[in-house]
Amino acid sequence: METINKIKERLRVFFFNWVKRRNPPSDKKTLTQKNVYIFPTKEGGLFAGLLLLLLLTAINYQSSLIYLFTFLLGAVFVFSIIFCFKNLSGLSVSLVATNECFVGEEAIYSFAIKSGPNQYCESLVFAVPQEPKKRIDLAASEVVSLDLSKSAKKRGATTLGRVRIETVYPVGLIRAWTWLEFEKAALVFPEPIKGERLVVDGRLGDESDEGVAVKGEEELTGLRDYALGDSPNRIAWKHYASKGELYVKEFDGVSSSTSWLRYFDYGSGNKEQRLSYLCHDVLNYSDKGLRFGLELPGVVIEPSQGEPHKLECLRALALA
């Protein structure tokens, strides 16, 4: 049984490699006869059985009209192949944007789907393995945006994988489908997990959630322009009230002195766990508006603060 499954899996891999070779990943796909596959559905198979039964009836009763009727249904079957194919062909599918998320969240891939001229594309079903299917309809030359999501299970640049676009229009006897793969990846950050830091720097060594908030001992050294993502805690509200300008207070002292989040600071954990701990700390520091740098094997991000810095760090973690 196991060997059979193995063989099956091997065949599957072989088959999809072939599919991929025929239709290599890219971000814009137009469906043509090269990448659309057609086969009867289960119901289509049953219908073929009906045709056979009708033919047998016609032969055994020597009934011309039953022959005629059989051929009529048979021809409808044949032409539904063409209609089904036509329903998919000419459709262009572009992956226009992807999002960034943490492991355990949904990675979202935004598509722009455009139908060919003079042609409806109806009842198209988009299926990503293990995800719920989505159904759309397009009028002629219409562009529809569609978000496909995929639950992010692994850190890193994650492509959507094989998307199956299928339709059984018009009568459900024939299925036309295509497998598409796209290049653009969604970035999945590690799952934030609180970790134990062994190596401490400064007073934040034994860091706890409250540990950072030792504001009283900080010395205000000056104001700087507000940048998007700065913590509201640090906005100079008094100044804002009097002058109407947004400034962020800069602190000096130990707490404002640069903290470094380092890969090897954590006592335990494999790579993924360490990245998760780092992720947690990056978010934590950033939320508190602290200035920090990130050091990963081979990657060093100079200390800074604010939203862009946070994202830079998270991306580095995702790709480490």
Next chain:
Amino acid sequence: MKRQPDKLIPQSSLFTLLSAFIVVMLPHYANVSSWLVILSVLLLLWRSSIVKGWLDYPGRSVKTLLVVASVVGFYLSYRHQFSVESAVAFFVLSVSLKLIEVRFIKDCYLFVFILLYLCACQFLFSQTFLTAIYQITASFVTLAVLFSLHKGRLDIPSKIRALEFAKLVFIAIPLVIIIFMFFPRIAPLWSIPLSTGKAYTGISDSMSPGQIAELTQSSERAFRVSFSGDIPPQNQLYWRGLELDTLEGETWRSSETPAQILLGRLDEVRTFNTDDKDSYSVLIEPTNNRWAYALANSSLASTNLMLSDRGYIRFKSNVIQPTRYKLTYEIEKLTGPLSVVNGKTVRVPSVLSPVEVRRYTQLPSSGNPITRQFVSKWLEKGLTAEELTLQMMRYFREQPFYYTLRPPRTRESLFDEFLFDTRRGFCAHYAGALVYMLRLAGVPSRVIVGYQGGELNQQEGYLMVHQYDAHAWVEVWLDGVGWQRYDPTAMVALDRVEKGLREAVKEEGSFLSDNAFASARYNNIAFVRWMRLRLDALSYNWQKWVVGYDGQTQYDFLSRWLGAVSFKSLALIMATIGGVIVVIAFLLLGYSKKRGAVDEVVLEFERFCKSLEKTGMKRVIGETPSQYTQRLAVKFPLHQKALEGLSRIFNDLQYGESRDQDDKARLLDNMKQQARVLAREIKRWNKRHDKSE
């Protein structure tokens, strides 16, 4: 992949579903038990109430009860019958039960498929033009159920939707016609024990007083005949069916058994040629037996026929469909019908074998004393068989005999009373009495039943032979001559033979008197007559070209166009034509709309990749052109610029904003040139590099 939950049938499709059920069921209700009809209608009402929300789906126990009850009911009403009707009734029952269960989209298919099969089954009961139109419409409504299940949610007007569906169905019609014409007709794969329990009108293999008179009240069609040459005169149109050679009491019977039919051999079939002056083709209505009606001295010209060992023309199997057959005849030689001797068709020898003499002079040993005495008086005169026959014919003419469809009932001795007392009767009486007398005189003779005459359809030039043309006449064996036809009815009512039954019973007013609605009764009204002939012509052509388009017709038709056709070449023609049509349809539907530039770009790039395989830089599966050229650039830094350029052009062509065709073509040419030069250079560089290492 996760299993998707079953989807309910959308409300809009339910309406189509119920309409399809009604349309398909209606004609079948005529053929099934009345309790089944009631059950089916009740289930339909129930299902409609579910749609409306008045009632709920039946629970499991109710369903079980329903199934058990209806199966028992079905068993009770159909247990004695294994026929088409019972099979159809079974389908009607199952589809009706399924109706209250159809809930999810996945249930619809089986339901729809059974309905489609039921549409086809109706053709086993009726094959008229109207039936065909009705059933094909019904099947379209049924198919529309599937269509409605899969249509999109776009707000498209229903008119356009209907058009889309019609396109799917009607685009198929040319293909259907061609397949119909060329699809090889195969002989039944196994014998069919199922036959419709339908009662057929027509001649039977026995004749007792009154039987033919019953038939003459039917205006149903027996068969239609087209002659390729001139139509023979009315009084020559004796369509021989079978001989009644045995008299039992007052009933004449045929001693021909099915086994004797089988004993007959296939006569040499003359190739039918429509130019033959002496050929004719008959389209016979179903009779559920194997008799074919033919003029005397006819030879077979189609392969669905054979000759029985008594020289009658028989079908190879029972006629349950309107069937066409072809014959040729020789009008000059009126004597000596064909027979099969030692596998060869010969004229009947002018001598009867002792067995045959016994068969054709058989009589009950007693009865009808007056007739016996009457004949023995004639015998004393020492007349020959021919003279004797003529004497008897004259007797019918000279005595006050009347031709009537309403003969008085006889009490004891049929022939005594008929010949000497009532003297009223129709063909069966005259023919029966003549053979009785001849046999009393020891002359071999037999009653022949079949049809006589036929109504000319002037518009199309064919003959319509109706059941009321059923007739009985006599054949007498004359030594040295063979069987000779005598029709005693003509002695009494010449009109019957010259002009048909209508004229013969004009005064009596008995023509189709039981049948007030038969349009043939109102033939004197010009418009009714015209309409009747028009409709008949339509139905004749329908039957001839569609219903009766069997293996034989197909063979004749195709060989006229293509010369001799074999089964194999038919299949070949079918495949070719089917293929061509599908290809044309693909082209028409815009299959090839956007071939060209895009594919050529990919092709060209693949060629480029392939030519570099020997350098050890094979393109990895899934590698995009940009990734590949970057990898190449690392290994062949000298060509980095060119490689980058190539991938840029490729991407531009493949994914760039739309350019016009000329621009694209120029760019493609450019790319081709670059790719080829680049490949050559790299390969050369690679070779040098290899050697130096």
